[in-house]
Amino acid sequence: MNEEALFRELLQLVLRYRQGEREDPLLQPLTPETLGRLLELERPAEGDWRQLLRWLALYLEHSVKTGHTGFLNRMWSGANLPSILAEMVVAVNNTSACTYESAPVSTLMERHMLDTMLELVGFRDGEGQMNTGSSSANLVAMLAARNEALERAKSDGLWGQQRLCAFVSEDAHYSLDKAANVLGIGTSQLVKVPVDGHGRMDPAALEALLEERRRAGEQPFFVCVTLGTTVRGAYDPVAPVAALREKHGFWLHGDGAWGGAVLLDDELRRRYLPDAALLNSFTWDFHKMPGTNLTANMLLVNGRRDAFRCACSAGEHSYLFREEQETHALDLGVGSLQCARRVDSLKWFLDWKFFGREGLAARVRRYLALAEYAERRIGELPQLELVVPRESFNVCFRYRAPAGKEANAFNLALRHRLYRRGEALVGVGWIGDTLTLRLLITHPDFSEADVDRFLEKVVESGRALS
């Protein structure tokens, strides 16, 4: 097959997938054994384009259709078309966004988008970088804070230095534990601050823990507030935590991976995140609520222009980064932990240009209105109950288990039934000891009728299991 014929066939496959994405079944619940047999993983295919096209078709056929309205499992659904087009072009060009020399367009687009976001968040004299997601952005933020707190940490490690400790709420994302592990802080030195009845970090409890650790001779160097928690969608209070920074001198990071999207809309910003400009750093994923193809993340730093270079640079005199290059100062790889960097800027740039801030803000407002609607409907359905009141975009609810059935196990079975039947893939989480179904609406075409359809399926499944 020649290349043109290959691309034509591929385009047909892609179009067929896109057209059926909403109507075709969400998934085909095959066992791994059956799927493995279908995929014929051992089959040789040297030079066999037909077989490669068959695998591409099988991939699309047997993947979970994330653009289906039943895909309610994660913090995104499907992807924006401009960013899909961008991804295809990025694959064809296949460069690494580490130097201007090898990725000139991407470098300028990434820098342009990061500057745009620094202004949107309200950071002055700062800088930004794209990471592979908020997990890695949280790690880089903690690294920058660690190296600022202990001047010799980068060269000497943590040997013989004052013991560090960091603070997050009990409901923070697990990536902070991973960061504490990777950076040699130790997961037991990541102090979990209790949350209030809304799932928000309690600043009084934080203050008491800061004092306690100080008295024990430790150095509190990093506090991360979560701005849109993973399960409840709660926003930790920024201003009262920032007030403690004066005394304790920690780096205040904001994890807005999910909830940062409220910054797109002035009214939502006032309601949920009015004090973003007080943070020292902030991360937010465009691959979550705004719908850009995975992955599109930003990490922004306030009031520091060389934070990433100080924290991450190494090998600056290596084969890659050459100071005699006129454009060396633009090289994004210097301050990054990655060497090969996927081009994530093109899709982000195209989405931003095509939808505009207001277009994306309207989408976020709509998701919130649909979450309100879902909450109301759950209140009207006697079989269902909210596990906790809604804080923002996350609706935490469950089926009222019939007498004699344990509620957590019952709801887990219900969720599994929805999955097995290809009806819905809905998120799940824990609030204390209570298992909750977590409804997140992130599909731009999702409607009230889709909310109703989903809740009907939940009720139907609950009845069948009762």
Ligand SMILES: Cc1ncc(COP(=O)(O)O)c(C=O)c1O
């Ligand atoms: C609050 C929060 N922070 C960080 C992350 C990790 O983001 P990523 O998947 O982009 O690494 C998540 C993911 O769900 C999250 O909810």
